[in-house]
Amino acid sequence: MxxxxxxxxxxxxxxxxxxxxxxxxxxxxxxxxxxxxxxxxxxxxxxxxxxxxxxxxxxxxxxxxxxxxxxxxxxxxxxxxxxxxxxxxxxxxxxMAMVFQDPLSSLNPFYTVGLQIAEAYRSHRKVSKQAAKKIVIAALDRVGIPDPERRYNHYPDQFSGGMRQRIMIAMAICLEPExxxxxxxxxxxxxxxxxxxxxxxxxxxxxxxxxxxxxxxxxxxxxxxxxxxxxxxxxxxxxxxTTEEIFTQPKDSYTRALLDALPRITDDPDAVMKETGEEHRS
Ligand SMILES: Nc1ncnc2c1ncn2[C@@H]1O[C@H](COP(=O)(O)OP(=O)(O)OP(=O)(O)O)[C@@H](O)[C@H]1O
Ligand SMILES: [Mg+2]
Known part of the structure; x- marks a missing residue:
């Protein structure tokens, strides 16, 4: 229960x-x-x-x-x-809002990111375009987009993958979802x-x-x-x-197999280096 x-x-x-x-x-x-x-x-x-x-x-x-x-x-x-x-x-x-793996699939390439978030916002809240713009710039700032006033007017392909994901997060949190x-x-x-x-x-x-x-x-x-x-x-x-239970006392054989596949931190610094290197490569 x-x-x-x-x-x-x-x-x-x-x-x-x-x-x-x-x-x-x-x-x-x-x-x-x-x-x-x-x-x-x-x-x-x-x-x-x-x-x-x-x-x-x-x-x-x-x-x-x-x-x-x-x-x-x-x-x-x-x-x-x-x-x-x-x-x-x-x-x-x-x-409730959702953030997906591929921000490009959720962003329209033909509109600036600012306008897209503002329109999404305005579809839920009755505010003027000017007010929405202010809220969106604040949200872009909050998710760590540098120079948000200028970036408001940029198109999705003018951002890196990480920045695009920040934009999706800004869109998702603008309305303060539960x-x-x-x-x-x-x-x-x-x-x-x-x-x-x-x-x-x-x-x-x-x-x-x-x-x-x-x-x-x-x-x-x-x-x-x-x-x-x-x-x-x-x-x-x-x-x-709980995360602690799953990681320290996994009960299921499949969970244990997943955990066994994780790179392990050992006392051997060379081994740690190797394993970190593998993670970086993937
Ligand atoms: N439109 C669809 N019609 C029928 N089955 C589907 C459809 N889309 C996905 N499935 C099946 O539903 C199952 C669960 O898919 P789901 O996308 O939830 O997996 P996932 O855990 O998110 O995997 P991934 O890590 O690859 O994203 C899969 O077996 C998939 O083949
Ligand atoms: Mg999936």
Missing amino acids: TSVSSDTVLEVEHLSVSFPTSRGTSTVVDDSSFTVEAGRTVGIVGESGSGKSMTSLAIMGLLPGGGRAVGSAKLKGKELLGLSDRAMRPIRGDR LLICDEPTTALDVTVQAQILGLLSGLQKENGMGMVFITHDLAVVSEVADEVLVMRHGVTRERG
Whole structure:
């Protein structure tokens, strides 16, 4: 049983996601349950195809065609599953937002980033264009975009990958969502930029107290950001626990295999160098 407190932002219970196939129904998320508290982060890890993204897309009401979600996902007590598009629109992007791996897929190359964030903002709040612009510049500043007034007028391809991800985070946090879902937000970035983005997210979370779901295939990343971890494989939650429990007393054989695959810090400085080098290369 999951315990629900007044600080519970997201409560997922018995969530299953399935798709029709020519050979019957394929279940890609199988009976998943977890809760996200305000100011806390739940990490979801697992190999490719384990159902991490489908879990978050079901919560956001963004499953691809044919996908069906059953069970329950409540945002501050409000059931999200089964909501019509119309009912979902005021919630998505406003009370809950998502950051994806590839910012370019979410940004229109033909509009300046400032205008795109301002329009997204104005679709939820009745403010003038001028007021929205001010808010957006403040958000760009907050996520560490240098010279935000000037950068407001730049197009997505004028930014590096790390800066584009900051822009996506600015768009996501502009409306101060209660829940932020990050789906592999740092996977395409090199390790230094990855560390900066992780630091940025945790700083914003401390300021806002938003609940976060952080999806990654990288256990090292999850150990840095998550308070609790869900280990998924083939749609099934293999193990769930605090980050400390998962890393120090993994119960499931699959979790142990994932942990064994992690580069290990040893007393031998040469070994550490080698392993760090490998991480940099990937
Ligand atoms: N449109 C679709 N129709 C049917 N099945 C799909 C569809 N999209 C994805 N799937 C299947 O759903 C399963 C879970 O996919 P999901 O994208 O959630 O995996 P993931 O854990 O996010 O993987 P990755 O780490 O590669 O992003 C996969 O087996 C995938 O093949
Ligand atoms: Mg995915």
